[in-house]
Amino acid sequence: xxxxxxxxxxxxPREIRFDRVPVPTxxxxxxxxxxxxxxxxxxxxxxxxxxxxxxxxPVTQGHEVSGQVAALGEGVTQFQVGQRVTIEPQVYCGECxxxxxxxxxxxxxxxxxxxxxxxxxxxxFAVDASKVTALPAGMSYDEGAMLEPLAVTVHAAxxxxxxxxxxxxxxxxxxxxxxxxxxxxxxxxxxxxATDISDYRLxxxxxxxxxxxxxxxxxxxxxxxxxxxxxxxxxxxxxxGSDGVLxxxxxxxxxxxxxx
Numbered sequence: 001x002x003x004x005x006x007x008x009x010x011x012x013p014r015e016i017r018f019d020r021v022p023v024p025t026x027x028x029x030x031x032x033x034x035x036x037x038x039x040x041x042x043x044x045x046x047x048x049x050x051x052x053x054x055x056x057x058p059v060t061q062g063h064e065v066s067g068q069v070a071a072l073g074e075g076v077t078q079f080q081v082g083q084r085v086t087i088e089p090q091v092y093c094g095e096c097x098x099x100x101x102x103x104x105x106x107x108x109x110x111x112x113x114x115x116x117x118x119x120x121x122x123x124x125f126a127v128d129a130s131k132v133t134a135l136p137a138g139m140s141y142d143e144g145a146m147l148e149p150l151a152v153t154v155h156a157a158x159x160x161x162x163x164x165x166x167x168x169x170x171x172x173x174x175x176x177x178x179x180x181x182x183x184x185x186x187x188x189x190x191x192x193x194a195t196d197i198s199d200y201r202l203x204x205x206x207x208x209x210x211x212x213x214x215x216x217x218x219x220x221x222x223x224x225x226x227x228x229x230x231x232x233x234x235x236x237x238x239x240x241g242s243d244g245v246l247x248x249x250x251x252x253x254x255x256x257x258x259x260x
Contacts, residue, residue, distance in 0.1 A: 001070065005123035011058045013050030024126040026073035031132045033085060033125050037145040039064030042174070047115065055115045062121035063089035063114040066135065066144030076129045084135040086144045087120060087127055089113040146179075153180040157187050164188030173201040178208055 005023045010016050026032040044061050046052040069083045079085065092099055092107035099107050113119045135144045153176060157163065168189045170181050173196035181192045196202050 002123075007060060007123075008062070008121035009058050009060055010047065013057070014048060021122070023124045026071045026076075026126050028074040029076060029129055030073040030126050031069055031076060031079055031085070031129050032071040032073075033067040033087065033120075033127060033132070034070040035062075035065060035067045035120055035123060035125055036141040037066045038062045038121055039145045039149070041149070044114070052115065059115065060118045060121050061114040062119035063112060064145050064148045065089075065120040065125075066141040066147075067120075067125070069132075070124060073126075073129070078129065079132060079134065084139065084141065084144060085132050086135060086147050087113075087125070088131040088133065089119075089148065090131075091117050149176060150179055150183070152176060153183040156180055157183040160184070165190050167191045167193075170194040172196055173198065173205045177201075178205050181205070182208065 001023065003023060004020050006018045007021045008016060009019055024032065041064055043052060044063075047055050047059065047061060066084065066086050069079050069081050069085055071081065072079060089112050090105065090107075091111040091113065092104040093109040094100075094104070094107075096108040098104065104110075111117050114121070133147075135147075157180065160168070163184055164187065166189055168184050168191070170177050170184070170192060171194075173181075173194050177194060177196070178201075181194050184192045194205060196205075
């Protein structure tokens with residue numbers, strides 16, 4: 001194995017350099033992963049522009065990732081060299097109240113790789129085996145790097161309750177919105193409509209074979225949406241009737257959305 005590797009470092013907003021550094025070794029309980037793919041998250045863009053409130057510089061980014069096991073540390077037996085894997089980027093204490101009650105995503109000392117601890121934007125990355133997940137057979141590295149954002153939308157779909165056979169509306173067709181549409185369909189939603197103000201996103205979304213309808217909102221629709229969607233918490237999700245009106249469940253308000 002090579003002795004040095006390239007590592008991305010953002011030294012300041014809009015300033016990125018690549019350093020040559022030693023390849024890390026897998027310590028006890030760790031896995032050394034050869035990084036194959038890294039996704040660029042919207043939060044990474046915020047860091048690039050200096051607008052992320054919880055990141056200081058210099059920082060190495062990268063938290064949506066897939067790779068191949070290159071070496072195993074002492075005591076690691078659940079993985080094999082050459083295996084395709086992804087990495088969970090959350091770093092939590094395991095001792096606070098949320099952590100000890102299964103809510104480590106709410107850890108009182110939560111950090112995320114690529115924002116506070118060093119991220120995965122390097123040729124190799126050493127990480128605790130507990131944060132490594134094997135990819136299913138046949139899953140590509142491109143797909144593996146999407147598992148982290150997909151987990152967000154699967155969680156959101158589950159929080160929505162039983163959507164099987166129901167009509168659901170997703171506001172926003174960005175990457176998370178489109179993945180949420182796909183997740184809702186996978187959970188059995190009968191119809192999923194999504195909205196956006198971007199023609200590009202609305203044009204891309206149907207090509208991904210998700211959703212039942214797409215509606216373009218004007219750029220100034222936000223205040224009207226906020227006003228129209230003031231309904232009781234127990235009333236969502238919204239559904240669209242044949243007349244084009246988005247309706248909450250019984251007892252809420254009606255809001256007509258007009259596309260351009």
